[in-house]
Amino acid sequence: MKTLTPADARRFAARQLRTLYKHLTSPSEDGTPLLGNARRRWVRRIPYVVAVILQAVLIPTGIVCLSHFYGLVLPVAAALTLAQTAPLFLAVTRPLAAWWIIAATLVITAAITARHHQEMGSWPWTAPMVVGYSFLMLALALRESRATLLSVWVATILLTVLTTTLGLPRSGDGTTVLLIALSGAVLLLGWAVRDRAVARRLLTEQEQISEVERERRTLLEERTRIARELHDVVAHHMSVIAVQAASAPYRIEGVPDAAAEEFTAIAGTARESLAEMRRLLGVLRSEENGGEKAPQPGVAQLAQLVETVGRAGVPAELSVDEGLAERVPQAVALSAYRIVQEALANVVRHAPGARTWVSLSADEDAPALRLTVVNAPPPQQSESLEASAEGTGHGLVGMRERVRLVGGSLDTGPLPDGGFKVAAVLPLDPLQETTA
Incomplete structure (x- = not known):
């Protein structure tokens, strides 16, 4: 087994530092604002509103902490506080760049306050510093990759340890552990929320793709x-x-x-x-x-279809002009039968027990076959079968294809009283009428 030499340890440490620096300087996404892809405008404004509220709260309290507790002159306290807080606006679009600015400012502030008399409070991190840094961690967690978040947390630990142990005349208190633990918890929580949101978005996209594929397959x-x-x-x-x-x-x-x-x-x-x-x-x-x-059904078989639906619990009435079955071409009659069949099937599935009227008449002026299927609202005591049947609306796709086949028109939709209407106009070929 090869013995690890000091040179090997230095090379390993150098590689790890290069990897850490790479993740800390390589944003994983573009400058799209946080929640910038939300549909509602007020949702897209939430990060900016939070940033404004943080400025209004953290700037006054930060100046007071630095000037009163550590005795810093007002201009220096104001400059340090603004440098710690203002980059939170940048965190809305580029949180990693904002982290570099805020992290450097925190170290500088800790180095300055360590040499001033401390009346009360904590060192090296004040309460406004911890709050602002936690919100920065949340912005990072919602934007950057897992490797970048881990690198930020490791860098936070290193900066905290170096600040409190190397060359500073004062030892840190409990805020050191608080900042490390709180930043890690916020990063973990934000990453979990983001990961869940990404999973839900991917699931929604997959469902949409599946629905499109189902419609295409049905068509x-x-x-x-x-x-x-x-x-x-x-x-x-x-x-x-x-x-x-x-x-x-x-x-x-x-x-x-x-x-x-x-x-x-x-x-x-x-x-x-x-x-x-x-x-x-x-x-x-x-x-x-x-x-x-077998021979395909047509207008003459509609009476048997209506009778079958009646046995399924849907009272239906059929009205057909006298002699219409002999005048309708076979292709048009087949399309009319299939449209009525699908419309009655929809009534059975979605409005069981609803009274239904089927009407077929000839328009001599067009000439065309006018087909109407209208159902009343289902009775209150009837329970819809939609929960147990896959009512995806694909039957309407078949109706439209039938109508398009013969060059007709289709009108479907709910009625004001809660019922549903299917109305189709199917042109009759005069040449075929004469032949018939």
């Missing part, structure tokens, strides 16, 4: 579901075109050869388009969702 899932349903709708129509075009020469008598060839080409193009569409969108249909190959 993508809804778009995928819409793509699957559109695949079924378009595939049905393309299949009908292919079958009609292929069977036209056999169903219609006297079809010219050129027309028969044209029908054959149309049928072939339809089959090719159908195959290509299935290759592009087939990846969206997983094996688990194979059941979605």
Whole structure:
């Protein structure tokens, strides 16, 4: 085992002093004021208000202590007190620089007062010195890194020991231990408060990121579901075109050869388009969702949906214009069904037992399908299921996607009486209406 020589000890001490000096001269952050990132203006003003109050309290008491207890002339007492207290304004933005000024001033003050007669009070630190230094430690703890705070406390111990033991004609009293213990406690408390605030901020940011990711995932899932349903709708129509075009020469008598060839080409193009569409969108249909190959619901299935919701405890009434189910294109009818389905599901989750009205009517001038789902406030005796269900508002995302798909508009929001309204206008394609 290597023996530690005096030269090794000196080199180790020199390295430690260089490390200590580096932490004491390298601020960890920029000059942003303490609480400068707070949203409310009055919160950002708190450090300056505290600094003003400290000036108003510590300057008079400090001058009195130095002039009365130690017999310093008024100009010298005032200069030393201002040098100890004024840097607290600088501590709002650069507490480490303020520490250098105040620490040097405290040592100079202790050296001067040690050679003056002491009527009463404490030495080397007076009460105003201890109070001002403690607030400086709090500013440091709220701004600097853990290594810098430890270095400041070690430097405080060294300065206190050197002040009271090296070449001064007076020994220190209990204020020496008080300053060391109080500064360490304030640094530890301030660092704990700051660390907790940083942890809460990071947790809030993570929650916001998670919420954005959930909304994005919900949006993508809804778009995928819409793509699957559109695949079924378009595939049905393309299949009908292919079958009609292929069977036209056999169903219609006297079809010219050129027309028969044209029908054959149309049928072939339809089959090719159908195959290509299935290759592009087939990846969206997983094996688990194979059941979605069934015919998609529409306006005609709303009565069954309302009946199902009624069995869940939500009394709902449905009003549909006569013959509307046959006039609405399949894509629009599917969007209308999904919007009503999500709106009724929200009533079940957030307002169980509330009376609900579902209305679908055709606007002949637009032309457009007007859809309205309105629910009354839930009964007083009913307990909301929102606490047990994850009501994050993602259903509205799907509604907006459905409406955007067909180029319509959506209006949702609470009603004055405590209910909720979902109103959508879905354009009807005149060409598809004529075909239907």
